Amino acid sequence: MTPQSLLSHIDSGQLWPAGGDPALDVAAAYQRALEVRKLREARGEQPRGYKVGFTNRTIWPLYNVFAPIWGTVWDSTLVNCDGRGELSLARTCQPRLEPETVFGLRGEPAPDCGLEQLFEAVDWMAPGFEIVQCHLADWKFVAADTVADSGLHARLLVGRRIAVRDVARDGAGLDRKLAAAAVTLTRDGEAIDQGRGANVLDGPLHALLHFVRELRACPGAPALRAGDVVTTGTWTNAFAVAPGETWTARFDAPLTPLEVRFTAG
Numbered sequence: 001m002t003p004q005s006l007l008s009h010i011d012s013g014q015l016w017p018a019g020g021d022p023a024l025d026v027a028a029a030y031q032r033a034l035e036v037r038k039l040r041e042a043r044g045e046q047p048r049g050y051k052v053g054f055t056n057r058t059i060w061p062l063y064n065v066f067a068p069i070w071g072t073v074w075d076s077t078l079v080n081c082d083g084r085g086e087l088s089l090a091r092t093c094q095p096r097l098e099p100e101t102v103f104g105l106r107g108e109p110a111p112d113c114g115l116e117q118l119f120e121a122v123d124w125m126a127p128g129f130e131i132v133q134c135h136l137a138d139w140k141f142v143a144a145d146t147v148a149d150s151g152l153h154a155r156l157l158v159g160r161r162i163a164v165r166d167v168a169r170d171g172a173g174l175d176r177k178l179a180a181a182a183v184t185l186t187r188d189g190e191a192i193d194q195g196r197g198a199n200v201l202d203g204p205l206h207a208l209l210h211f212v213r214e215l216r217a218c219p220g221a222p223a224l225r226a227g228d229v230v231t232t233g234t235w236t237n238a239f240a241v242a243p244g245e246t247w248t249a250r251f252d253a254p255l256t257p258l259e260v261r262f263t264a265g
Contacts, residue, residue, distance in 0.1 A: 001148070003035035009135050010036075010150060013091035016135045020145040029147035030218050036150060037072050046075040047222070048229055049105075050215070051130055051153045053146070055200045055207040055233030062237070065143045068201070070211055071151020073229060078156050083258060085129075085157045089243055090265045092154045093133045097241045098234030099183050099249035099258070101197065101204035102128035102158050105228045109212050118209050119171030121224075124161040125178075125204075127251050127258040128231050131155035132238060156231055159258035167254040171205060179203030181252035183235045188246055195235035207232035 001009075001021045009016055024032065041047070054060065055068045079085055089095050106123035113121070133154040136145055146152050168174035179198040186192060201207040208230055215221050224230075241247065243264035250257045 003032060003039055006032065006036050006148060006150075007039050009093070011091065013093045014135070015093060015137055018137065020136055020141060021148060024144040024148055026144045026147055029144040031220065032148045033071060033150055034220050040074065047072050048075050048078045049073045050211065050228065051151050051156065051231050052207055052211045052233050053132065053151055055210070056195075056235065057201070058199055059234070059237050063139070065146060067143065068207070068210060068214070068233070069143065069147050069151050070214060071147070071153045073153060073156050073231070077153065078158065078229065080158050083160050083256060085159070085259070086261045086263060087129075087131060087155050087157055088263050088265055089131070089241065092131065093135050094139060095131050095133050095154055095241050096238040097247055097260075098130045098132060098238045099185055099195070099236055099251070100128045100130050100231045100234055101178060101200070101255065102126045102156070102229055102231045103204070103208055104161065105224060105226055105230070107226045108224045111216075113209070113212065115171035115175055115205060115209060118205065118212065119164065119174060122164050122208075124163050125167075125255070126161045127159040127249060127255045129157040129247070129249065129258060129260050130231050130234070131241070156229070157258070157260050158229065160256045162254060162256070175203050175205045177254055178205060181255060183252070184250045185236050185239070186248045186250070187239070192239060193236040197235060199235055200233045204232040
């Protein structure tokens with residue numbers, strides 16, 4: 001599929017033709033996704049950061065994808081709130097919800113950084129709901145499809161921001177607290193699933209570090225910059241959502257609860 005046809009499906013919410021694009025491997029799919037990014041920028045959309053997906057190893061066998069991926073988050077897909085928000089599902093394709101940790105960067109991480117240097121580049125963290133989507137029927141794909149499909153990103157709701165230096169004095173401390181935290185996910189008051197920060201590549205800060213290295217290794221990928229947001233992957237399985245539903249993620253400290261109500265338009 002061409003970049004233009006990929007963007008057309010994003011805009012319409014319609015499924016791709018059956019079978020996707022079997023000629024693409026993962027490396028070529030990233031180049032295709034970067035071409036779609038240029039098209040979106042050319043029409044006025046502004047990148048606001050990135051999503052990292054498939055960091056939760058417990059769900060790899062469910063999707064037959066066994067390594068993380070990444071895609072761009074846009075001003076048109078990003079919504080901020082103070083704990084309760086609303087998201088439209090208009091023109092999304094088979095949307096699902098994921099409770100995640102979002103980081104806000106104060107600057108570009110140092111080359112070849114470790115957790116401590118990465119901590120210095122992070123300004124804040126927040127609970128988040130990423131709404132992922134898939135333009136292949138029944139969420140049946142190979143890894144390259146997910147990359148070409150803009151990392152499966154549809155929407156990102158970011159909750160209450162917390163300065164990381166109010167939580168920990170260093171990267172090791174922040175890593176321990178986030179990895180040990182748990183979340184309970186509910187739909188309209190009914191418990192749906194539970195997860196832990198450690199599910200995400202052993203902790204969300206590790207997922208961010210993995211992404212920083214992968215972004216630098218991708219030819220033509222933009223550098224991270226101050227103000228970028230990065231959401232680091234789901235703590236639970238991903239669950240189908242529909243207009244009229246209200247979902248809540250009750251995270252352990254240091255993160256705060258997050259609630260979202262879905263609308264049709």
